[in-house]
Amino acid sequence: MDSSSVELSAAETRAIGLTIGLILGTGILSLIVCGLRLYARLFIIKQFGTDDFAVVVSLAMVQVFNGLGLSIVYYGSGKNLVHVPQTDLLMWFKLYYVAMCLYLWVSLSVKISLLLFQRRLFPTGWLQTTTLCLMIFLTLFTISGSRALALQCKPVRAGWDKTLTEAKCFSTFTIYQITLYQAVILFVTDLIILLLPIPLLYKLNMRAGKKVACALIFGSGIIACISPMVRFSTLDYLLQGSVDITYSSTSSLYWMAVEFNPGLVAGSLSSLRAFPVLRRFGSTFGSSGGGYANSKGYVNSRSMEMGNMSQSNASRKKRRRHNRPMGESVLEQTVNVSEERILGDDEHGKNGP
Template sequence: MTSEQGLTNQRVCVGVAATLTTLSIIVVGLRTYTRAIIVRNFGLDDYAMLASLLFAIGYLIAIIVLRDNGLGFSGQVLSPEHMVNQVRTTLAIQVIYYILINTIKISILFFYLRIAAGKRLEILSKCTIGFLATLCTICVICSLAQCIPLHKMWDFTGEVDGRCINDTALFYTSSSINILVDIWILILPVATLLKVRRPRKEKVALVSIFSLGVFSTIASIVRLHAIRIYTESSDPFFDSVPINLWSQVEVNVGILCASIPSLKALFLPGQRQRTRTSAYQYHSRGKSGAQEVGGSGTALAETGGKSKTDSFALDNMEVSNEHDHGEVLPPAGLQSQD
């Protein structure tokens, strides 16, 4: 591979990573301002998204470290020191990625808990959060224990005794589960949408907003193809660019899709006066009742006089009460993943 090809690979990967991470910083910053200052309702979903942003910045830093150690160049032209540094940094990226992608999804599920006025969505969201936390822990442990001793992972001399797991199986398994969970999170609030008393045109608009997460899911699928390129490559140092490129697209698009809908109040000043309007009450006994919804609104559930959850709501939104446990529609849009 020529040095020009290596430099081109570097520029593309670092350029995309820096651009997308900068956009994520801006959007999450605006989200934080909107939720903490304008809406005055900063919740667990917002904290989780801030954590996601920190790991996204960490991922960008790791990409820069890879660049300084020959990212995109063939292993034939890299020094042993650069190859060792790349492998060590790749290990750090694996850990960062697993925490980052799952934190994005957990942020979305915490948002679902804000709008859950019935037990179904609440229980399913909590169970999914538990599953993701367990999955993340397993993936991180497997990454850190993929070679025993760990430094055998970057031993190119064959002098270190030990053994390594099949990391290809880990990559494919975790990525496949990741895609399935993406789809699950997308369909999870469908029952809520079906209960909304709005004109068909507005329902179509709501579905479109909820479907923003499809873009992140598509990136996850493309990343799966990049994993195949990487794991089957005869020169993984050169072919490490596609997997890092699409991982960056996946996580940052997830952050953007999950955060942009939260900015509604920022661009609708007339609604800021009504952001503390009580919309729905969800009592500890499981009975929910429809209350007033106004402006960008907030869905307020109280137990014993204290707020259980508080979220956005759509203008004049109404939810059908045909079932015993209704569910409240989210705000101006879905916070999508990852």
């Protein structure tokens, strides 16, 4: 069947257009925002940390996945199965199998970049421990989850080659159960990542408006957070045993893009303040001090020489610092270092651990 001679229904046309639009739209957005973040960190701030290297890797993996998604659409996603030529269908199954195997690894790369970003901003002990445990857990979860999907058939080739009629494969219900388990785990870990900075942001000595702005930056990842559960809700075709898989699986495909790309954007927004046009956003302190050592002994020697900080504010901070009792708590030290890294480190400070 020549695909060019097939007249697609309105539903098919809408599904194809929506999938391409979401993949391209979110993909271009993440490419622009992350590209600006990396440029700012490398050439303006001139400090390229571990989280920045993680973003490079994650951005590459996400863009490859976006390209894979567009290829899957090209070979049949969004069309009813009867409208997909046999040669295209063989390639579709192959590409969709690759996407299933890569899904958790791309998700891991995005989460690792976000966790490393939080570790740089908040050097407090409990957050460092929590993020490290999360990274270890997510890595082990990704290895086991990807293995289960990659080895769903025996021989393995039957995972994409449906002409092997004698192969033994997981039932569609088993695949559904695996996907449900993965969606719940991803949702819970995304929620933890989203909520981790909130207690520390609350303790920062910033104006209420600045706190809200920072919370919005971190909270912008809420779309990526809920995406695994929304994507799971689109997998009822597995539960029902639908044979029209090229059409039924379309919404699952574009929700993957919605999950990955906004997650990268959320972790890169704060670095954009290094550009002059955005520097006013969050560039001043509400009432915080500067130059404190963090809980690991690192000292930010530059005392926040922000262009718009008045001399009177600096004097008040100095007097308040001298009046503070000796033996400042680890929490207070961490809060001050975090303030510098969120609001000033993008221009002057040092990368944290």
